[in-house]
Structure formats: C-alpha cells, structure tokens
Amino acid sequence: MSTRNVIVIGGTGDIGRAVVHKLRAEGLRVVCAASDVTTETADCLHVDVTREDSVMALFKRAEAESGPVEVMVNCAGVGVFTPLHETSLEDWQRTLDVNLTGTFLCAREAFRRMKPRGGGRIIHIGSVSDHLTLPMNGAYAATKHGVRGLTGVLNEEGKAFGIRATLLSLGAVYTAFWKSRPEFSPADMLAVEDVAQCIWEIAIKPPNVRIDEMRLVPPQGVL
Numbered sequence: 001m002s003t004r005n006v007i008v009i010g011g012t013g014d015i016g017r018a019v020v021h022k023l024r025a026e027g028l029r030v031v032c033a034a035s036d037v038t039t040e041t042a043d044c045l046h047v048d049v050t051r052e053d054s055v056m057a058l059f060k061r062a063e064a065e066s067g068p069v070e071v072m073v074n075c076a077g078v079g080v081f082t083p084l085h086e087t088s089l090e091d092w093q094r095t096l097d098v099n100l101t102g103t104f105l106c107a108r109e110a111f112r113r114m115k116p117r118g119g120g121r122i123i124h125i126g127s128v129s130d131h132l133t134l135p136m137n138g139a140y141a142a143t144k145h146g147v148r149g150l151t152g153v154l155n156e157e158g159k160a161f162g163i164r165a166t167l168l169s170l171g172a173v174y175t176a177f178w179k180s181r182p183e184f185s186p187a188d189m190l191a192v193e194d195v196a197q198c199i200w201e202i203a204i205k206p207p208n209v210r211i212d213e214m215r216l217v218p219p220q221g222v223l
Helices: 014-025 052-066 089-117 138-161 192-203
Strands: 005-009 029-034 044-046 071-074 120-127 163-170 213-216
Touching: 005 014, 005 052, 005 089, 014 029, 014 192, 029 052, 044 052, 052 089, 071 089, 071 192, 089 120, 089 138, 089 163, 120 138, 120 192, 138 163, 163 192, 192 213
Parallel strands: 005 029, 005 071, 029 044, 071 120, 120 163, 163 213
Antiparallel strands: none
C-alpha cells in the first residue's frame, strides 16, 4: 500500500490520539488537528470546526505540508448528557455547532478536494445514540442522527467520484469521561485502541470497497 495522507480532526482527544498513533505506526502520513493545539507544527495544526474559515485554512495548510488528503477521520465531538427539559439553549447550540455543523464543514471541504482527484475516504465517529433511543441524550443524539444522515448523503453523492464515507458507531469507549464514574468498569468498555484498529482497517481499504457503516460495541452492548 502506498503512503496515504490522512487528516485526523479532534486528534488530541483520547480516541483521536489513539487513531493518530495507530495510523502513524502503520506508515500513514497523518496531520493531527484540534481546537486545543496552541503551538503548530507541520503535522499538528489548530482548527475550530465551528468556523468555516478555520476548516478551509486547515485543509489548505495540511495539503501544503503533507500532500493531497486521501483520508479524513473526524473524531471531534462534545457531549451534553442531561434530561432534555434541563438542557440549556447554550449547551444545545454548542453540541450542534461542534458535532453536526463541524462535521458538515470538514466533510464538505474534504469532498471538494477529493472529487477532482478521483476519490478518497471520509470516516465519521458515530454512537449507539445514532440508532438507539437513550435517556439524557437529547442534544447528543440529535447531532449523531444528523451525522448518520449526512454520511449517507456523502456516500450517494460521492459514489460517482470514488468518495467513500463510513459511519463508525461506537458503544462505550473508556475515555476521560468515564474515569470520574467509578461505578463503570473499563473492563466492560471498548479501549481506544480497539477504535483505532478499526479506523485503520477502514482507511487502508481499496477504493472499490465501500463501507457505509460499522458498529463497534463492548461485549455487554449498551451499558
């Protein structure tokens, strides 16, 4: 397999870091991008996914540093887990801005650049909340259902141009979010390395293989 150029959005979070590490270890050329990057390097850039100008600047800089993007992985996301009637408009809007508008902006820019070059892969992180009804997931589930729809549209609009989009819907993954909740055991969850392995396997597939959706859950299913 020739070296593939990858952008990992949200590459400094628990899952994103694992993805960046795995892809680099397997020989892919990876640009990590995240909102908390303060000192940029050629392969680690700042992006605010809620701003169109920031997303466009990221892709321009990443391609100048590493070459045409062939795979984009979007791990960026926030979660607000409160009863719907207690969810503030501020929290609702922030969740939509990052999880849905940010996904749209990044996918659109990747698509625009992949289309004239004959294709590429777009990988979105989903959740069991994108197909199951769970309490205290109102804002989060709304965005993840939106990402599901967006990914499907990308596949249909991209199939004539060799662009493949995958929704990777995850069950509980042991990240910093869970470390403050000792009633949940890491043994009952996926490890970030499990997710990274799956994303690598998708990223290296040849373009004739279309993977619309994968679901990765721990042995007990939904916790």
